[in-house]
Amino acid sequence: MLHKRIYQFLIVYAVGLSVLFLVKYGLNLSDYVIPPPKEVWITGQKYWLEYLREVLDTLSVAVFGHILSILLAAVVAVIGRLTNWVGSFIKMGAYNIQSYPIVAVAPIIFILFGDGIAARLLITVMICYFPLLLSFIGIFSEPVYHIEHFYTATHRLTWGLSLRIRVFENIAKLVTVISGSATVAMVGTIVAEFIAADDGIGYRIRIALYQSDLSKILTALFLIGICTSLYLLSLEYIGLRIRKRPGISAGSFS
Amino acid sequence: MSFRNPVKVLLLSILSGFILLSSAFGWEESQDIAYRLKWLANTSTVGDLYADARGMFAENGLKVLVKPGGPERDAIKELELGRAQFGVASADQIIRALSKGAKIYVLAQIFQVNPLQWIYRPDKSPLDKPADLKGKIVGITYGGIDENIMKALLSKYRISESDLTLYSVRYDFTPFYQRKVDLWPIYRNAQGPIIGNKIRDAGEKIDYFDPDAHGIHTVANSVITSEEVLNHHPQMAARFMSALIKGWELSMDPVNAEKAVQTIRQFDRDTDEDIIREQLALTRQFVKPRKDVPFGRIDVPAWKQTEEMMVAQKLILRPIGIDKYLKQAK
Numbered sequence: 001m002l003h004k005r006i007y008q009f010l011i012v013y014a015v016g017l018s019v020l021f022l023v024k025y026g027l028n029l030s031d032y033v034i035p036p037p038k039e040v041w042i043t044g045q046k047y048w049l050e051y052l053r054e055v056l057d058t059l060s061v062a063v064f065g066h067i068l069s070i071l072l073a074a075v076v077a078v079i080g081r082l083t084n085w086v087g088s089f090i091k092m093g094a095y096n097i098q099s100y101p102i103v104a105v106a107p108i109i110f111i112l113f114g115d116g117i118a119a120r121l122l123i124t125v126m127i128c129y130f131p132l133l134l135s136f137i138g139i140f141s142e143p144v145y146h147i148e149h150f151y152t153a154t155h156r157l158t159w160g161l162s163l164r165i166r167v168f169e170n171i172a173k174l175v176t177v178i179s180g181s182a183t184v185a186m187v188g189t190i191v192a193e194f195i196a197a198d199d200g201i202g203y204r205i206r207i208a209l210y211q212s213d214l215s216k217i218l219t220a221l222f223l224i225g226i227c228t229s230l231y232l233l234s235l236e237y238i239g240l241r242i243r244k245r246p247g248i249s250a251g252s253f254s
Numbered sequence: 255m256s257f258r259n260p261v262k263v264l265l266l267s268i269l270s271g272f273i274l275l276s277s278a279f280g281w282e283e284s285q286d287i288a289y290r291l292k293w294l295a296n297t298s299t300v301g302d303l304y305a306d307a308r309g310m311f312a313e314n315g316l317k318v319l320v321k322p323g324g325p326e327r328d329a330i331k332e333l334e335l336g337r338a339q340f341g342v343a344s345a346d347q348i349i350r351a352l353s354k355g356a357k358i359y360v361l362a363q364i365f366q367v368n369p370l371q372w373i374y375r376p377d378k379s380p381l382d383k384p385a386d387l388k389g390k391i392v393g394i395t396y397g398g399i400d401e402n403i404m405k406a407l408l409s410k411y412r413i414s415e416s417d418l419t420l421y422s423v424r425y426d427f428t429p430f431y432q433r434k435v436d437l438w439p440i441y442r443n444a445q446g447p448i449i450g451n452k453i454r455d456a457g458e459k460i461d462y463f464d465p466d467a468h469g470i471h472t473v474a475n476s477v478i479t480s481e482e483v484l485n486h487h488p489q490m491a492a493r494f495m496s497a498l499i500k501g502w503e504l505s506m507d508p509v510n511a512e513k514a515v516q517t518i519r520q521f522d523r524d525t526d527e528d529i530i531r532e533q534l535a536l537t538r539q540f541v542k543p544r545k546d547v548p549f550g551r552i553d554v555p556a557w558k559q560t561e562e563m564m565v566a567q568k569l570i571l572r573p574i575g576i577d578k579y580l581k582q583a584k
Binding site for chain 1: 325326328330331334335347350351354355356357395396397398422424425426428429432569
């Protein structure tokens with residue numbers, strides 16, 4: 001039986017496709033603007049395997065980029081919570097990098113890393129880490145008074161201990177944020193491939209756009225949706241297992 | 255008003271959706287004519303900008319909104335959706351759209367010679383004849399017209415794709431600057447003076463490989479309209495084209511060169527005037543290569559060659575008889 005994430009995606013995709021065909025036939029648009037259902041079906045049959053390989057390639061980069069983003073966001077958030085000059089400098093740097101449009105930064109990335117896997121990963125991380133960073137900063141900076149005050153009163157509260165308490169007490173939030181950011185990682189990788197790669201589904205979408213071939217784009221979107229849903233599903237499963245570990249569901253550090 | 259009732263919320267959402275859709279698809283009445291360019295406002299669109307800024311459309315009683323194009327803006331789709339009445343598209347786009355049932359017609363061909371060429375360093379990659387491409391790393395935009403042109407050239411000169419390395423290019427020239435790629439596709443009139451000067455300033459020699467000089471005659475930017483406009487508003491189409499051709503004629507006349515440069519500067523403030531002057535002189539060679547060629551002439555044999563090339567490369571399934579869709583504006 002299909003998991004609800006998959007059939008929810010199938011419903012959304014089917015509704016989107018129906019609206020597109022409704023517009024096509026309602027406005028009497030040519031097959032150049034919106035392809036007919038038969039063409040979409042034939043293109044899907046012809047390209048699904050080739051595109052699936054590309055989507056899996058993209059997904060592998062997205063997963064790796066996602067992990068790097070989590071690590072980077074955690075490191076920046078930990079340093080950023082320091083109240084000294086270094087902390088605020090790191091935080092400001094992270095915010096500034098995020099404000100630059102990737103297409104404008106792309107030439108610098110090409111010069112430094114070429115246009116292979118390193119550039120794809122870097123762009124993915126740049127796009128994905130910021131939402132994670134904001135959440136991490138919020139969580140790491142918010143004291144858990146009802147636990148921390150015991151250690152504060154006995155002068156045993158170190159920054160490492162306070163961090164562990166805050167992570168432990170907010171594990172459910174962290175899991176939600178991390179699994180939610182998986183889609184951003186996938187989008188980031190596709191954007192990276194669109195502007196900086198010769199592989200992956202983003203690159204194939206770029207070619208299809210040049211050829212004004214919406215059937216190929218719809219095939220790619222379908223596969224991206226399915227694979228992203230499966231990735232989300234895996235993350236949610238891991239999150240569920242973490243939350244079910246003894247002590248965590250109770251949310252008790254003490 | 256309460257939003258607790260899900261049926262109400264659903265109905266409101268559908269209503270809002272219809273309102274958004276109706277505005278998005280241009281169902282509202284408008285007196286303005288929209289003209290969607292193929293690319294951003296630059297020297298390649300000088301005649302269009304000149305006709306707009308110097309009042310040629312207004313003289314013909316038309317209120318025209320000239321809209322810059324871009325990689326994700328397709329004039330053909332805009333014509334079908336009623337968001338534009340005229341547009342500029344390349345021959346490959348037009349032929350592909352016609353093969354899929356688009357109801358459009360070509361009214362004029364702006365560029366008589368396709369300005370798409372390949373820039374290279376003659377000292378590093380000597381290139382006298384197409385056979386010299388063997389062993390080179392050649393940049394192409396997969397899915398773009400330059401891919402089709404290069405493949406047609408290779409086919410014409412019986413060069414196998416395995417004899418050279420095709421490199422996928424994007425907007426960024428870094429791989430060419432870094433000498434990773436020997437030949438890079440470029441629009442000779444618009445990008446040539448900018449990129450070429452940059453490389454020359456670095457003390458390197460450059461040259462251009464022109465597929466047209468080797469018998470690959472393809473068509474670049476052309477003016478199109480929809481069947482609906484041509485059948486129901488022929489007078490308006492005639493007035494529009496007359497103003498547009500006049501704009502191109504005047505902007506290409508060396509006597510008006512300074513006016514043309516200033517017109518481009520109104521729309522493109524990022525390019526130096528000296529570069530624009532150089533671009534303008536080059537554009538003249540592609541738009542009016544000989545005195546006896548009238549502005550906007552549709553080069554039927556070049557269109558047929560473009561169509562044959564697309565059939566040969568299986569970009570369209572069968573010939574469409576392109577000459578049926580070429581309606582030379584008087």
